[in-house]
Amino acid sequence: xxxxxxxxxxxxxxxxxxxxxxxxxxxxxxxxxxxxxxxxxxxxxxxxxxxxxxxxxxxxxxxxxxxxxxxxxxxxxxxxxxxxxxxxxxxxxxxxxxxxxxxxxxxxxxxxxxxxxxxxxxxxxxxxxxxxxxxxxxxxxxxxxxxxxxxxxxxxxxxxxxxxxxxxxxxxxxxxxxxxxxxxxxxxxxxxxxxxxxxxxxxxxxxxxxxxxxxxxxxxxxxxxxxxxxxxxxxxxxxxxxxxxxxxxxxxxxxxxxxxxxxxxxxxxxxxxxxxxxxxxxxxxxxxxxxxxxxxxxxxxxxxxxxxxxxxxxxxxxxxxxxxxxxxxxxxxxxxxxxxxxxxxxxxxxxxxxxxxxxxxxxxxxxxxxxxxxxxxxxxxxxxxxxxxxxxxxxxxxxxxxxxxxxxxxxxxxxxxxxxxxxxxxxxxxxxxxx
Numbered sequence: 001x002x003x004x005x006x007x008x009x010x011x012x013x014x015x016x017x018x019x020x021x022x023x024x025x026x027x028x029x030x031x032x033x034x035x036x037x038x039x040x041x042x043x044x045x046x047x048x049x050x051x052x053x054x055x056x057x058x059x060x061x062x063x064x065x066x067x068x069x070x071x072x073x074x075x076x077x078x079x080x081x082x083x084x085x086x087x088x089x090x091x092x093x094x095x096x097x098x099x100x101x102x103x104x105x106x107x108x109x110x111x112x113x114x115x116x117x118x119x120x121x122x123x124x125x126x127x128x129x130x131x132x133x134x135x136x137x138x139x140x141x142x143x144x145x146x147x148x149x150x151x152x153x154x155x156x157x158x159x160x161x162x163x164x165x166x167x168x169x170x171x172x173x174x175x176x177x178x179x180x181x182x183x184x185x186x187x188x189x190x191x192x193x194x195x196x197x198x199x200x201x202x203x204x205x206x207x208x209x210x211x212x213x214x215x216x217x218x219x220x221x222x223x224x225x226x227x228x229x230x231x232x233x234x235x236x237x238x239x240x241x242x243x244x245x246x247x248x249x250x251x252x253x254x255x256x257x258x259x260x261x262x263x264x265x266x267x268x269x270x271x272x273x274x275x276x277x278x279x280x281x282x283x284x285x286x287x288x289x290x291x292x293x294x295x296x297x298x299x300x301x302x303x304x305x306x307x308x309x310x311x312x313x314x315x316x317x318x319x320x321x322x323x324x325x326x327x328x329x330x331x332x333x334x335x336x337x338x339x340x341x342x343x344x345x346x347x348x349x350x351x352x353x354x355x356x357x358x359x360x361x362x363x364x365x366x367x368x369x370x371x372x373x374x375x376x377x378x379x380x381x382x383x384x385x386x387x388x389x390x391x392x393x394x395x396x397x398x399x400x401x402x403x404x405x406x407x408x409x410x411x412x413x414x415x416x417x418x419x420x421x422x423x424x425x426x427x428x429x430x431x432x433x434x435x
Contacts, residue, residue, distance in 0.1 A: 004120060005032035008042065011117055021081040025072070037081065038073030048121035061325040065130040065388045065396055075398050083402070111387040132388040134332040144159075159214070161243045161384040164377035165370050165393065170214040170241075172365040173277035173307060174411050184369045187362075192220040195274055197434045198355070198415050199303045200426075201225040205271035208232070208297060210262050211278025215242025215255070221274075222255050230270075232260040262290065268297035276307040279342070283335050290347035300420040304351065309363075309411045329392045339412045351416035352429055360410040367401035 004026035012020045022040045023033035031039070042048075047068035063069045068252040071078045086166025166172055167184050176194050177189035192210045195217065201207060203226030209217045215238075221227050233239050242257045273294050282290045294304055314320055322335060343353050374381055374394055381390045403409045428435060 002026075002028040002030040004028045005030040007116065007120060009033055010255075011120075018178055019025060021084065022078060038071050038075070038078035039137070040078065041070045041072050042068070043069045043070060045120065046124070046127050047121050048117060049124050050127050052118065052121055053126035053258055056324070058324040058328060061329060061395075062129055062133070063126070063134055063327060065391050066127070066299050067387065067391065075394070076402060079402055080406075083406075105211045130388045132386065132392055133328050136352065154383075157389060158384050159237055161381055161389075162214070164381050164384070165374050167369075169216060170245075171216045172213050174359050175366040175369075176346075176359065177362050177365050180365065184366070184373075188216070189220070189365070191362075192217055193224070194254040195276065195305050195307070195413075196221050196225050198305050198413070199272040200435050201227050201272060203227065206230070206271045208265070208270040210273060210275040210294065211281070212238075212242060212257065213277075214238050215245050215257060217274055218255050218257070218274060219245060219249060219251065222251050223249065224401075225399050227271075228254045231255070231257045232262060233257070234259065234261060244308065262297075265293075265297060269299040269302065270297055271302050273298055273302070273304045275304065277309070279306060280334050280336060281331065283333065284337060287337070287345050291345050291351070295349045295351055295418055297349070298418040300418055301424065301426055302418050304346075304414075304416045304418070305416040306342070306346065306416065307411070308339075308342060308414070309336055309409060310339040310342065311409050312407070313338040313340065319335070325395065330396045336409065339410065339414075342412075343414060346414065346416050351420065352419040352425060353414060353416045354425065355413075355415040355432065357413045357415075358410055359413060360407065364401045364404040367397050367404065371397045371401065 005024040007022050008026060009024055009032045020033060020323075021037065023031060023035065023037050025031045025039050025041045027044055033039075046066075047063040050063045050066075050068065051144055054062065063191060119128065160171070160320070167188075169185050169188035171188040171192070174191065175184060176191035177187045178190050184191070199207070201221055205225075205227045207218065207221050207227045207229040209221075209229060209231040211220055212233050215231055218229035218231040222229050230329070231242060233242070239259045241255050243252075246252055246255045246257065275294065279287075279290065298304060311320075326334065331423065339356065339358075343356065347353055371394060374390065374397070381393075400409070404411070417425045417427065
């Protein structure tokens, strides 16, 4: 009798110590679980072998990317239900529930359940990781060479793929929604303009955009505010795309795109620096260096706008672990820090922090739009990359949207000034007039 779904549900509930919130459909076409919920589809027994050989988040991620498991129904609802069962038990942090689950699997009382899982999985060697998984690199984190490799894994997926996901703006960071009814393009333009206003850009000034992506920020600043701009990226594909856009806009005489690391810039100082969605790649060990470098690249009185994703602080910061799925499939070597630590390190580098604005809900809206774009252009996205790569982006963007909505992570714009010894910051007396 086909009963794999029932047996899997019983095993999951024994390990979790609570009812499984999703219905399961197994490879033998059996179904079991609460009706009216999204269905976790386990297409192949190989998914169980992935979990046996690599328990936890990475095994699940490999099964998802390979198409061994899927969700039928609302992906957001499914992820929300699973988060409550797997990742938010115990201390309430996203990973503590999973850690508890893995500890429970090692409990002698559950060895019989483990044996049942082995029977269900069937014989077989460890399945190979999907080809979309980042190659593991050795050596110290965040060297120039290793950072370039990590950036290439994420951004050199193909500009045409990103066009389908991001839309015409080609902005890969949180938009600024002046109204929930705004279009994505309107919201991204509003974000770029917000950054320019916070930096108080004026004609003739020189702007550095660290991590310039496909050039949208430098294009907007040059066209709308009359500045000369330098944009730097570690992605060859991004740089080629940005240069083409700049040429077509007739701004090649005022905007330069370089494939360059911020640690290699030697032609400062600049009147203003924008760093939008880049500092997450810097890493904890290198953040003080990053803050000192951008401080040195600014003229006295110049402003920095640092737009960065943040995580919630932990009681024991030493317990922080990088998300395995994100590290292996999305942003290799990326690290998140609490916003308070970011502010402290900028101040330690010599900056005067003048404003911190949270855009947490704005990023949730942005991500849901990107997921909708991906689903609308799914067949094209698969053709342009691979089915596995498209599945990576769908899962990470949907899960990230929920994380922003549930306040598991946030995003903040930190405005800082390299205030001279005279104390003249040139900031307005009224907050958020910016000029």
